[in-house]
Amino acid sequence: MRDAVTHESGLKQRNSGDRDAALRKARAHYTAQCKSFRRSVVVLIRCWVRDGTATNPNKVASELDRRAVVQLRGKKGWQRNTVVEMLRQEAPNLLAKLERPRRRYLTATELARKLGVNRKQIYYAVERGTLGCRRFGRKIVFPPDVVERAVRELQSQRKST
């Protein structure tokens, strides 16, 4: 009798163990599929960001909705929150790029870093009038055209020397 009971309980245990393993396997499979799906969506978003179709998370969400990309969870369509959450997990750099607008004007420090010169040299060039800038009180910023020309000028100078 005791043997029968232990045998039965052993079977039960084995069955429950099998079920757990199957459940775990299914869960892992689902997670892997979700992950691959999310990655493919991220690749899609990266393409849109590169060609300028989507410039912020809202636009990404509306674009995903427009192209009828199915969402994993939730009945509602793609929303900003879901996009942000997904990108936070999968591609934080891309999220940072989307949330921060592209800087047009550069500060003196940024320009110095871009040109590979000292910041004092930038102020010196501004003082001499060789580098155009826009002033906001004490702050100096450089428009993109000036930056481009400065880069070109410095490259040609370095080549000639």
Next chain:
Amino acid sequence: MVKHQRQRASGDPIYDSVRQAARRLTIGVPLLLSLIDSGVIPTQSFNGRHKIAKLVVGQLLASAYEIWPPERRPHYSVEELRRLNGIRVEEVASLLGLSRTSAYDASRKRQIPARKLPNSDRWIIPQDAVGQMEAHDSVSLARGAINEDRSLFGFERREIENAKTDDEAAGEDLDA
């Protein structure tokens, strides 16, 4: 029995709802309603709902350029005015590489095309303000900025050329 589905309000080509207009102006709905009450923004009423002409919102945004002389102001068509949106001061600050405080200072000093709404602390700035500033800068700053005779940092070009010829002469002497 025919079940009437609630139709979604279609996008009106000429009029904005209060909510849409507030979003375009980057202000809150209560402030916009107070502006409507004080008569700053004219509205039409349809079925007891305020409707604001898209053109009016665009004109309000474009009026921020009045700080510039007339020849510098951008000219918009009616369609462009209907599509013109506003951006927040913080966004302008991030585009210009300024802090939030500096951006508010700049708009107060009329360095940024912005307009303060009456009886509030809100500023409205047209979406293309930074683009317009950039266009003006590319004409005024980039042309005269880098002088042909002067190098970007330091020496005059002629000095560099003279120095080069001196070096070459010294090299020739050494060879001889």
